[in-house]
Amino acid sequence: MFEDLNDLYQQVILDHCKQPRNFHELPSANRSAQGRNPVCGDQLKLFLVLDGDTLRDISFTGSGCCISKASASLLTEHLKGKTRADAEKTFAQVHELVTTGQSAGDVGKLAVFAGVHKYPARVKCAILAWHALMGALKGDAEPVTTESEQD
Amino acid sequence: MSSSPDWLALRKDFPILDQKVHGRPLVYLDNAATSQKPRAVIEALVRYYERDNANVHRGLHELSNRATNHFEAARARAAKFINAPSADEIIFTRGTTEGINLVAQTWGMKHLKPGDVILLTEMEHHSNMVPWQMIAERTGARVAYLPVTGDDGLLDLSQLDSLLTPQVKMLALVHISNSMGTVNPVEALCARARKKGITTLVDGAQSAGHLPVDVQAIGCDFFVFSGHKICGPTGIGILWGRQEILNSLPPYQGGGEMILTVGYDRAEFKQSPQRFEAGTPDISGPIGLHAAMDYLDAIGRDKIWKHDQELAGYAYEKLSAFKGIRLFGPKQDRAGLVSFLLQDVHAHDVVTLADRAGVALRGGHHCTQPLMHKLGVESTARASFYFYNTRAEVDVFIEVIGEIRKFFGQ
């Protein structure tokens, strides 16, 4: 019945939403930030061990839909061990990917989110963890929201 | 007229329902958010703009007279719709939200003092919560809540006595919960409040178009509802209040139409309803709403209620057969909606998938976020019914939910 939804719910996404990776708190974290999606009430919290400019470890907790959970899970997998500059670059790429369906450069597994752009209501779900990440890197005390994101 | 209406024939009055969405016949089950509009309402709007459009109460010409007559006829019709004693007690608003804000700002500013209590329930829609929080902040009053017992969405009436303290000045509560489907015992609660001299407001957003409403029998002081949920246009709603209260309140907004005389330093205000209707109002809205009220009462809201309840009961029973499903709201005597959560599947995923199958549901906190938190969930999925929905549509809905479970490997 839902064959044409496979572009949104790719196998990788379904897998990560059912078994999210790095889904726990991080006691050694020196950075963390909350992401909230006021429209649906979803929230997640991202934990970082930032060692100089390196994202030594990264994890998340919270509740959300399949897309937002999978996005957070893949984010943690993708960025562990990378630098702050990598993270900022990837944020820009993912943002472009989920809003236009395309991105400059190779984003590896994150390419599974290309289909999201066809579902405008779900863009916020896919980008929530990434906004939280940017908040954590900046050291924001206030929870970040997806409010500025276009529906 | 005791025979059952021909529901399928009525359904044909709604042009929008005859379409495909994502290649499947539309099954519209988001009626608690907004209802669809019958041709009679759409035509009333077109007729007004094609023949009678003019400003009301101001002109002395023919079109203005006609527009004014239609506008005031709608007010009288609204009074009859809820059995209000007088059309002067009917105030046109933008909807339920504005009606509550109007009462909070006028009645609240006049009557609330530091230490006073506004008693709400834990199942209120944000629109019957936030305006009171705002006025509490400004007046030093406090908001208290009658608790909800749990997933069954019932009010814990055992707490009522201890909560009805002498400090309580206002009891404001929802008639039918939009997220649980609970029908609250508003008559009994208003009677209790009245004995203690407490003013009462009933949020009828989910009740007015679904069952016969008699504000005198309910015994409240204010009653509010929205046109768009009862087959009328968006942007129009009704606030009813007892005349003696309304005429004792300060105006809501200042401007044209609400004044008797204006000087450079002060103005004298008209009585209700003009006192609360500053400026050029929505004129087509009341006219469309008039057609909607006529339409609903030609069917009979008692029959609509029975039909809605039957569909919701059927859906509830079918849903309960799914393993791991969590159902919200009362098992008995529920209004025409069901709120639920599938195990390990987020409500938004349910709604996105259902949409692909042509079924329009709602997923989220339904503007009852504190209640969701209390029940330990972020959101639920909701199917809400109206008289143009059919048993066959419930079957499609149930089939689709079954497929969604399979999609997520259940």
Ligand SMILES: Cc1ncc(COP(=O)(O)O)c(C=O)c1O
């Ligand atoms: C119970 C209840 N109260 C209030 C409202 C607010 O109505 P409106 O948005 O039309 O002002 C709604 C509708 O969303 C509702 O269901």
